[in-house]
Amino acid sequence: MGLDRLDTRRTDTGVEYVPSSQESWVTTKLDFLVNWGRANSLWPMPFGTACCAIEFMATAASKFDLARFGMERMSFSPRQADVLICAGRVPFKLAPVLRRIWMQMPQPKWCISMGACASSGGMFDNYAVVQGIDTIIPVDVYVPGCPPRPEGLMYGIMMLQQKVMRERMADKSLRHEIEPDPSSQLYIAPPLIDELSEPFGNSIHQTRSGL
Amino acid sequence: MSADFTPVLAGRAAGGNVPAPVTPKNVPYRDGTANPSADALRARFGTTVSRVDVVWGETTVIVDAPRVNEIVRWLHDDPTQRYDYLVDVTAVEYRDLERPIEVVWHLRSLPFRRFIRLKALLQKGQPLEVPSVWDIYKGADWMERECFDMFGIRFVGHPDLRRILMWEQYKEGFPLRKDFPLRGRFSRSEQLRQILSQNPEAKYSMEEISIAEAFEDLPADVRARLGSGEPVGE
Amino acid sequence: MATVKRTVEVELSTTGLDARGRPQRVPLVTDQEGNLVPVNAAPAVEPELEGEHMLINIGPQHPATHGVLRLVLELDGETVVRCIPHIGYLHCGFEKIGEYRQYNQIIPWTDREDYLNSPGNNVAFALGAERLFGIEITERCKVLRVIASELSRLISHCVWLGTFCIDIGAFTPFLWIFQQRERVYTMLESWIGARMTTTLTRVGGMGADIPDGWTEDLANFIRTFPRVLDECSAVLTKNGIWVGRMVGVGAMSADEAVNYGLSGPLLRASGVAYDVRKDFPYLDYETYDFDVPVGQAGDVYDRYLVRMEEMRQCIRILDQALKRLPDGPVNVSDHRVILPPKSKAMSDMESMIHHFKQVMEGPRPPIGEAYVAVESPKGEKGYYMVSDGTSKPVRWRIRPPSFVNLSAIPRMVEGHLLSDVIAINASIDIVMGEIDR
Numbered sequence: 001m002g003l004d005r006l007d008t009r010r011t012d013t014g015v016e017y018v019p020s021s022q023e024s025w026v027t028t029k030l031d032f033l034v035n036w037g038r039a040n041s042l043w044p045m046p047f048g049t050a051c052c053a054i055e056f057m058a059t060a061a062s063k064f065d066l067a068r069f070g071m072e073r074m075s076f077s078p079r080q081a082d083v084l085i086c087a088g089r090v091p092f093k094l095a096p097v098l099r100r101i102w103m104q105m106p107q108p109k110w111c112i113s114m115g116a117c118a119s120s121g122g123m124f125d126n127y128a129v130v131q132g133i134d135t136i137i138p139v140d141v142y143v144p145g146c147p148p149r150p151e152g153l154m155y156g157i158m159m160l161q162q163k164v165m166r167e168r169m170a171d172k173s174l175r176h177e178i179e180p181d182p183s184s185q186l187y188i189a190p191p192l193i194d195e196l197s198e199p200f201g202n203s204i205h206q207t208r209s210g211l
Numbered sequence: 212m213s214a215d216f217t218p219v220l221a222g223r224a225a226g227g228n229v230p231a232p233v234t235p236k237n238v239p240y241r242d243g244t245a246n247p248s249a250d251a252l253r254a255r256f257g258t259t260v261s262r263v264d265v266v267w268g269e270t271t272v273i274v275d276a277p278r279v280n281e282i283v284r285w286l287h288d289d290p291t292q293r294y295d296y297l298v299d300v301t302a303v304e305y306r307d308l309e310r311p312i313e314v315v316w317h318l319r320s321l322p323f324r325r326f327i328r329l330k331a332l333l334q335k336g337q338p339l340e341v342p343s344v345w346d347i348y349k350g351a352d353w354m355e356r357e358c359f360d361m362f363g364i365r366f367v368g369h370p371d372l373r374r375i376l377m378w379e380q381y382k383e384g385f386p387l388r389k390d391f392p393l394r395g396r397f398s399r400s401e402q403l404r405q406i407l408s409q410n411p412e413a414k415y416s417m418e419e420i421s422i423a424e425a426f427e428d429l430p431a432d433v434r435a436r437l438g439s440g441e442p443v444g445e
Numbered sequence: 446m447a448t449v450k451r452t453v454e455v456e457l458s459t460t461g462l463d464a465r466g467r468p469q470r471v472p473l474v475t476d477q478e479g480n481l482v483p484v485n486a487a488p489a490v491e492p493e494l495e496g497e498h499m500l501i502n503i504g505p506q507h508p509a510t511h512g513v514l515r516l517v518l519e520l521d522g523e524t525v526v527r528c529i530p531h532i533g534y535l536h537c538g539f540e541k542i543g544e545y546r547q548y549n550q551i552i553p554w555t556d557r558e559d560y561l562n563s564p565g566n567n568v569a570f571a572l573g574a575e576r577l578f579g580i581e582i583t584e585r586c587k588v589l590r591v592i593a594s595e596l597s598r599l600i601s602h603c604v605w606l607g608t609f610c611i612d613i614g615a616f617t618p619f620l621w622i623f624q625q626r627e628r629v630y631t632m633l634e635s636w637i638g639a640r641m642t643t644t645l646t647r648v649g650g651m652g653a654d655i656p657d658g659w660t661e662d663l664a665n666f667i668r669t670f671p672r673v674l675d676e677c678s679a680v681l682t683k684n685g686i687w688v689g690r691m692v693g694v695g696a697m698s699a700d701e702a703v704n705y706g707l708s709g710p711l712l713r714a715s716g717v718a719y720d721v722r723k724d725f726p727y728l729d730y731e732t733y734d735f736d737v738p739v740g741q742a743g744d745v746y747d748r749y750l751v752r753m754e755e756m757r758q759c760i761r762i763l764d765q766a767l768k769r770l771p772d773g774p775v776n777v778s779d780h781r782v783i784l785p786p787k788s789k790a791m792s793d794m795e796s797m798i799h800h801f802k803q804v805m806e807g808p809r810p811p812i813g814e815a816y817v818a819v820e821s822p823k824g825e826k827g828y829y830m831v832s833d834g835t836s837k838p839v840r841w842r843i844r845p846p847s848f849v850n851l852s853a854i855p856r857m858v859e860g861h862l863l864s865d866v867i868a869i870n871a872s873i874d875i876v877m878g879e880i881d882r
Contacts, residue, residue, distance in 0.1 A: 231731070232723070232724055232725060232726050232731060233726060233731055234726045234729050234730065234731060236581065237581060238576065238579070240579055240811060240813065266813045266814060266815075267576050267579070269815065269816060295703050296719075297706050298706070298825065298844060299816075299827065299829065299842070299844045301842045303831050303839065303840040303842075304839075304840070305833065306839060307833075315829075317816060317829070317844075321703065321717075321719055321724070324725065326816075328816065348706060349701075349705045349852075349853075349856075350705045350849050350852060351706075352852055353849070353852040354706075354848075354849070357848075374533075375532060375533055376532065376533040376881060376882075377533060378533070387540060387541055391541075393538075393545060
């Protein structure tokens with residue numbers, strides 16, 4: 001199962017990694033080097049569908065510049081990408097495409113779900129839109145907003161960089177590929193998907209037509 | 212300003228006495244001036260034109276469904292009408308269960324600067340069929356496909372009437388019908404399961420697969436099923 | 446039964462393998478005796494040997510398809526024989542949801558369909574709803590909406606220019622032009638609070654009036670933007686590669702374009718002078734002095750020239766609108782649609798009731814229907830609304846210009862090369878959000 005996860009502790013400046021005594025100086029330095037390399041050269045695969053894709057383009061442009069994160073090399077081929085940034089709403093017709101792109105990406109790979117629609121279906125609680133891409137692929141960072149400001153996306157990217165820095169090679173569960181159930185192609189149990197996708201709070205009232 | 216252009220000032224050259232267009236102001240709710248084409252239609256087609264309404268300055272002409280192609284062709288070809296631009300083909304279903312479904316055509320005459328709305332009423336109990344206007348306007352191709360996809364209305368004479376926005380093997384029905392619930396008929400996990408477990412080859416139409424080299428390599432029974440139009444996916 | 450093993454020597458009439466590593470096919474013909482014999486002819490004159498057509502699939506995930514568009518191309522070598530587009534990968538049920546929302550609640554939805562032209566869509570929907578309600582808006586509101594529409598047209602054409610350049614291969618104008626978009630975004634943000642999905646209008650007025658100093662920002666932008674366009678134009682318009690890739694590519698004749706229902710710069714590049722602002726005006730566009738560029742050849746180069754010129758005309762209209770911006774209220778004072786000011790709603794009983802009814806139920810138009818079309822940067826954008834007297838429309842139909850424009854792509858790419866397909870696709874200026882809704 002990998003090393004115990006209770007080896008991080010919260011301080012007032014963030015989260016501190018407190019290694020358990022089994023790891024040596026060499027492996028922690030190697031981890032640091034590898035993670036530093038990965039975090040500062042995450043090549044994004046912009047799976048841009050709608051409005052968030054335009055804000056992503058604006059983030060990559062000169063005013064908010066993604067190049068300073070090492071992410072200016074957009075990879076539109078999933079084979080050469082590190083992080084899949086799903087920017088925009090994903091309808092059901094596009095779901096198998098997203099799953100296929102995710103499967104085509106080699107490990108190590110991460111996923112940023114940009115915007116409300118990718119994270120939870122957003123304002124589109126209807127027959128056509130997937131209620132959150134985490135029902136199809138595993139997501140590392142969710143960036144809320146409709147669309148999120150470029151600063152918001154950059155905060156999400158920095159959060160992902162911190163997540164990458166905390167990884168350890170000895171933890172085999174991190175780079176584990178999802179295996180969907182062969183008959184249903186779902187990797188989360190159906191009742192859980194239904195429970196997560198139900199409208200709640202004020203959203204319930206918005207399914208009334210007419211008066 | 213670029214030197215390559217001769218700027219055009221006042222829109223498309225109008226034929227005959229067409230007044231200069233102005234922004235409509237204080238448009239009356241009912242009893243506005245009808246489009247002269249409505250009278251021309253009545254004169255030409257008589258009782259096929261069942262009603263003419265003028266609401267908010269727009270003329271709506273309700274005609275019998277089987278003769279729509281003939282009427283639209285006359286509007287397109289007749290030199291006094293010249294409705295050369297098809298704006299939209301769509302449908303309306305009302306919340307009142309008794310009211311028929313209306314198929315709506317929006318037409319513009321660019322030379323005469325006119326706009327008219329044609330409607331045909333389809334009763335819900337009977338098959339929803341209406342003639343296609345694809346042979347008159349090529350733009351009707353995708354618009355009629357979308358109308359079929361969303362409402363289930365068949366356009367007779369359309370060369371390739373299949374779903375355009377939803378995937379071809381979509382099982383839940385016709386989304387814009389009023390008896391179709393907003394969140395779909397199936398549960399979320401079932402919707403995901405249906406779309407994710409489809410065969411990727413099912414995304415190609417028969418026409419496309421026959422082009423591909425791999426057609427000869429497909430097993431004979433798959434080829435036969437493709438040929439009969441059956442979906443190869445699940 | 447005894448079998449006899451024999452060795453047969455056969456002389457091949459071909460070299461054996463073709464360029465793809467498969468056995469070379471030799472056609473057989475019947476000779477005089479009726480036997481099938483191979484033809485020993487040079488490849489150029491081999492009879493009945495057709496080239497194989499390749500089927501390739503572009504998309505739905507591809508950087509150059511401007512969204513999730515899937516094009517299936519039948520290629521003969523590098524030439525496109527047939528193109529079959531597949532859409533629907535961004536279909537999100539806008540029209541269905543519109544039946545479950547009050548009119549003011551639909552306005553955020555209009556932002557998201559053509560997300561490059563959000564203020565323009567907001568204006569278009571508000572005009573349609575006001576026609577349905579029978580409301581006349583104030584003069585200040587009209588001019589502000591013209592400013593919003595033209596700014597929106599400008600930034601939409603900027604995105605088009607940036608992405609078009611990337612598709613053809615020039616990366617730098619993208620960065621130059623997106624810097625200008627950021628300036629407009631800052632202005633929109635100070636006006637309404639959002640950069641891109643603005644929800645700028647309300648039925649009967651605007652979401653907010655412009656803040657102090659906004660007109661100076663706009664005047665400054667109007668003064669400096671044409672210089673950027675000149676810079677981009679200097680790099681592109683007379684560039685040999687640019688012209689070589691675009692002249693004669695994807696041409697559509699005027700009659701065909703009208704028959705396909707095309708609109709916007711695509712139609713005007715083919716020589717048809719149809720602009721909704723000139724032919725079926727709204728917001729007093731007939732009182733503004735501007736030109737509509739019309740092309741001659743209908744190819745990709747003409748579409749580029751038309752859009753560049755349209756951006757300059759936008760600046761011209763913005764200048765006039767800014768000069769004529771009157772003082773006065775932005776919203777109509779009709780209590781059926783516009784919320785009363787908070788001071789009155791908290792003190793006056795009637796105002797409180799109006800506020801309550803509008804928020805809980807929403808404004809209710811009379812029974813009827815209305816179709817209002819505006820000139821969006823992509824073409825004729827129409828909203829068709831049918832009301833049955835309740836606060837939520839019975840049918841909300843979006844007439845998407847990109848949808849109709851894209852349906853002509855099989856006709857436009859026939860006979861062109863594969864790289865021309867990308868150029869033609871980019872020249873149509875499609876937005877998948879609007880196509881699929």
